[in-house]
Amino acid sequence: AAEEPGEPAATESDPGVTDTEILIGASVTLSGVTGFLGQEVVAGIDSVFQTVNEAGGIQGRDLRLIAYDDGGDSSQMLANVRKLTEEDKVIALVTGLGDAALDYVTGKEVPTISFGVTPGAFSSKYPTVYPVVGNALLWTQEIIAGLDENGVIEPGIKVAIPYDTGLIDISPYLDALKESWENYGAEVVSTDALTLETGTCEPQVLKWRELGVDWVDFQSAAWFLCVQAASDQNWKPAKGMGGWPASVPTIASLAGPFVEGVWAGSNGDQPDGSPRELTAAHEEFQSALEKHYPDMLDPQHLDSPALLGYYAGSKLMVAALEAQGEFITRQGVNEWIQGVEDFETGITPSIKSMAPDCKTGSEEVWIGPWEYDEATKIASRKPVGGYFTSPQKEDFGGKCFLTALSDEILGV
Structure with a gap:
């Protein structure tokens, strides 16, 4: 994103970024009847991260995901997000379903990839929350x-x-x-x-x-x-x-x-590219999973909106991090994501907009x-x-x- 007039370029990275790694945190539901959804979220996000790491990382830094289980509980979700931000010092977050952490991440201006669904994730009140699956x-x-x-x-x-x-x-x-x-x-x-x-x-x-x-x-x-x-x-x-x-x-x-x-x-x-044509992007998606999350190669996982949406969201996050150059800041990442138009993910329709006043996600x-x-x-x-x-x-x-x-x- 272009610098605002009179705003100096960043001279150091925000916490969560060292010379060797970039920390991203996740609070998702990994246990209980919908625990597999959280596993799909982690696989979608981290398979992209691992693929980037294999290719040399971002400016030589490896992406590392720290994921905690919230058991589908709102108060645990908020506790996890606080811990990830304040103790683990992550630069960005991934959350599953639920709105419990919206006020907190907005106050801290943490770039946050979220499921979507409810009004909170789509509101301009929470400009650093980016919905990647859909809206009810x-x-x-x-x-x-x-x-x-x-x-x-x-x-x-x-x-x-x-x-x-x-x-x-x-x-x-x-x-x-x-x-x-x-x-x-x-x-x-x-x-x-x-x-x-x-x-x-x-x-x-x-x-x-x-x-x-x-x-x-x-x-x-x-x-x-x-x-x-x-x-x-x-x-x-x-x-x-x-x-x-x-x-x-x-x-x-x-x-x-x-x-x-x-x-x-x-x-x-779908795994065969439906309803579009099969492309290299689908093969890349499946080979990343095969290498790092082989349990996800089951057709039921491969066809899940959660796995697909968060893989697409991870591509968006990686592109934002890569665009930062030597110094990576939350502000820089947020400005880049908020400025995207028709961001291509390869396996979903393009992400039309994540601007604070026009959050659409991939929409179709x-x-x-x-x-x-x-x-x-x-x-x-x-x-x-x-x-x-x-x-x-x-x-x-x-x-x-x-x-x-x-x-x-x-x-x-």
Whole structure:
């Protein structure tokens, strides 16, 4: 990034950068039912770091990742981030799902790669937080558009929205989610708080059956409990079920045979390059994993939005660090990331913008329904069509609407 007028160039690096290494910290969920997601995050980030190190590092410095488990707990996440910043003295951070550390990292101006999903990660209130997987509202609008294209949505379709209030809190987006459905002639007849802690979706499914729900729009990490409850009650809504949380292959497999036909999407290419062409970037992605995280070569991991998004985010972080020259500072890294336009990652659509007033991430997705293999007990899917974005963006305020709306929600 160009220096501001009158601002002297950095004469030393910030803590976390020595003559031999650059320290990056991570707080992710490595244990519990979604622990594999944190492992995907670490693999996505660190496989890029290790590849850079093999090629001589950045200005001869090796990238070193220090990762702590937060067990999906908000207070542990904040404690980890504090420790990484104050004791381990990392120059930048990686966090998984959840908003617990947003105020802290913003106060310290730490460049932070995050999952996204909720308003916090997309708000200008937190300018040094960079969402790399997706946003709940935008991804929902995209799924609605894709379903409409595929003839699933009819005027008057009755929709239920089970939404998370746990580590990921979707409630601030509820009004906008309802509006997004209503714009396609749907009627949202039920909104139901549902978290992993709830432990069951049986009462919700009973209620949806009584209401004559046609489509269930998942907005909760506990979505698979609803698939299992629907299976127990042998009920499928007339038009089906789906949503962005249903996009993680390992959890889709966990949901069981009833996941067949559930619609989901992804922010990145499949191992064979779908829905785009196979390129050297896909081969580089897989060979980096093969060398450093061979457990991730399973097709379910390779097709996971978390692994793909954080690998892309790691490429962004590395490019920002490389652009700094001899002295690496948080300010320099932040300014570089905030200035990117259409940053190519090779395995996801380009990262359109991370400017504080216009955080989009890579934005585009593809969608398709899950298929379940009874023999292997594994769910897989193929893209129906290519990447696309939301046709509702203009109605909601244009290219930068996510940041504007998130700011409004957070009272910025």
